[in-house]
Amino acid sequence: MTLLGKRLARPDALDKVTGAARYPADIVRDDMLRLKVVFAQRAHARILSIDTAEALAVPGVVAVLTARDVPYNRYGLVEEDQPVLCDGVVRYWGDKVALVVAENVRAAELGAQCVRVAYEDLPAVTDARAGMARDAQRVHAGRADNVLKHVRIRKGDVERAFASAHVVLEGEFETSWQEHAYLQPDAGVAYYEDGTLVVETAGQWLHEDRKQLAKMLGLAPEEVAVRYAKIGGAFGGREDLSVQTLLALATWKLQRPTAIVWSREESIVGHHKRHPFWIRAKWGAARDGRIVAAQTELIADGGAYASTSAEVLKGATLFATSTYEIENVASDGYAVYTNNVPSGAFRGFGAPQAHFAAECMVTRLAHALDLDPVEIRRRNVYREGSIEPTQHPLPAGVSAAAVLERCVEEARARMHYGMPDLRPRTHLRRGVGIASGIKNVGYSFGFPEQATATVELFGEREIERAIVRVGAADVGQGAHAALRQIAAETLGLPPHAVRMITDDSARAPDAGSASASRLTLMGGRAVKDAADAAKAKFPGPDAKATVQFRPPATTALDPQTTAGRPNYSYGYVSQAVEVEVDTRTGQIRILKIVSAHDVGRAIDEQLVEGQIEGCLAQAVGYVLTEHLQLRDGKILTPHFSTYLLPTTLDMPTEVYPVLLELADPNGPFGARGVAEMPLVPFAGAVANAIYAATGAWVTQLPMTPERVLAALSASAQLVPHERPRDPVMPLDQHR
């Protein structure tokens, strides 16, 4: 083993620093027709008529496409409930009503302004909880109600456990939408090549995109090729189709190459977001710190279309108890259709919202029991063989306790965690918060999981070079670098002797999506196993192997007992966060972060650190600055002037990624996923730190200054056992 863990230059790095890398907007040619979407710009309405005559009269406009031009006008990753172009009714502000095709951008824009749509507005559902009412306006006519998914998990008997618990606490939590804000706005081109319809964009799963596009047009999947240009970030935001349907439709219809480049505003209005959740939690513990029961209700705003809501909700409901083994669990998750922007996949996939509530509840229980927040975690954290809320043991390789201990060790070294604060008290208060988390690697709950790779070897007597074919998206995370490193390590080749073919659905087999932190484990195992199989045939005339890797099967939950095996692998994380609270302004500054992860085996340490540091920046934004606001279904913050991403100056000056390497039984060389983990416990860690600093609980995300100030003034009314002691608590202390 020579290459594992090594910090190698990424294969795409040179192109990215010289400007040679080609992203979707960089491959637009002058001879391509340009597309412009006519967005609904209303939350809920019936379409009475669409008049395209004026638009068609604009010089340069070639066509105006509407629902009637779409052969099969329903798509979606999980449930096909979203129209490519609206047919009769619009269900959210960013619904697409018509598509103008023109010889140039200017004509397309003018044409779009000249499409006349007559609407009859309908009552809009803009609040998920109100939308659950039986008499609420239906977002999708014909459904019994607006609940798009209910997930129920039961283990033991919570009522009996609460009755005998020493302490029982209740809490309510609220989270907001989050915008992916990948820096490269949605764009792409489509054209015909030797009779194949080629759609070249940025996405997260070549073969799934192809499947959906082919179905829309009534074509065989092989008649469509999806290619990825360089992808400028994704984070779950490119899992759903956005511009791909429009490109494929227009090129198929007009038999001419087409291109589209969305503005930032179009991107923010036009694609899905992280789900806002409302969570009510009730947790009980015995006198010795054992958590005996947790009851949680989670309500998610799914927006106008299903997207991946059902799957996100399953994750959130499963992780309502974070990384603790609790004998009695009752969790009910609801995803609700509304006339807001659709919610879907975003790094963490439901886990960050659920953990925010759970990790605050655990720390509150600790204080109520006069235990330190680490100790209560230590006494309840998952161990090898622990039983999940779904009544089966966790998959082998449970490292939650080791990760927690390592995090605390680092926090003591980096933050003087546990030491009394001797500085004079001012309006600036400091505190350290601890939180832990768990998140599945790979698909869950019986969703078919596989990755396929082909490895071909060349050389006389020794293997001299290899070609690896694996249809896996490098969204920026470095998947191609990691997969190349795995192949090179397996074959004993220098990385530059491994050629990667990865970005064309026609030339590389399906490795599944760049999501669920799965590509290193899944794609990596497929590549490793194919490399091993090819090596066994070498030397020989046909030293080539294709391997489909399938991990241990997961299952859907039994509808009666709710038992099941939801996942085959988990990532474990613990964090310590030091904050400074300005008690006069409500401003929070994050000073230091320790983020400890079991990564199984770091294939490339630099890539792993990069994932942790980058994910933490998104976590900082999620918790503090990123406030996507809607009114009556309209996004009020569609620019980076009002939707605030963290800059260099918003990030803490000290960020410590800590890697543990406790092998996953299925991962290549033991590697497991890491990409989402830092977002999972972060909000809870910050809330716990604010509590340690001030005695106030902030229960809403993002933690804007107004909300922090409100929490500070409310904290005066807390019951005595919930207030921090003075002098400081021994561990979760203020400084």
Add this chain to the structure above:
Amino acid sequence: MSVAPPKMLATLRVNGAEIACAFNPNRTLLEVLREDLALTGTKHGCEMGHCGACTVLVDGETVLSCLTLAVECVDREIVTVEGMAGAGELHPLQRAFVECGAAQCGYCTPGMLLSAAALLESNGAPRKSEIEAALAGNLCRCTGYVKIVEAVALAAERMREAAHA
């Protein structure tokens, strides 16, 4: 319907080359660079001056090319990411970005590199806080900035060493 204004003929000095162009006076430098000169290394991220992805240098100063008209840049020295490398050799910043893993998706990278180049031009030994301040107008959604700041510090150190050698 509006009529496009007549194109103007002008010479732009881009990356050391004099290029005769014809463009409408209402077009931004970003559009002219990308669409007329095929210099697509300069990125569009928001078209409103919020994200910094379109940062280029004009007479050594960072400029948001999405908010700058091309006509304002006539007779001035424009540098884009394509002009950073010398003959067959990367700029020390480019090399440091490669080595430090400072480019993930890479979309913010050209703007970051040019903001950093402007900093190092005026301050050869920046403190960490000065690097952070100089890059505060360039959003990155992937890296968390840690490795970008490290890369700039590394490049600065190497450039100082080279100057003393």
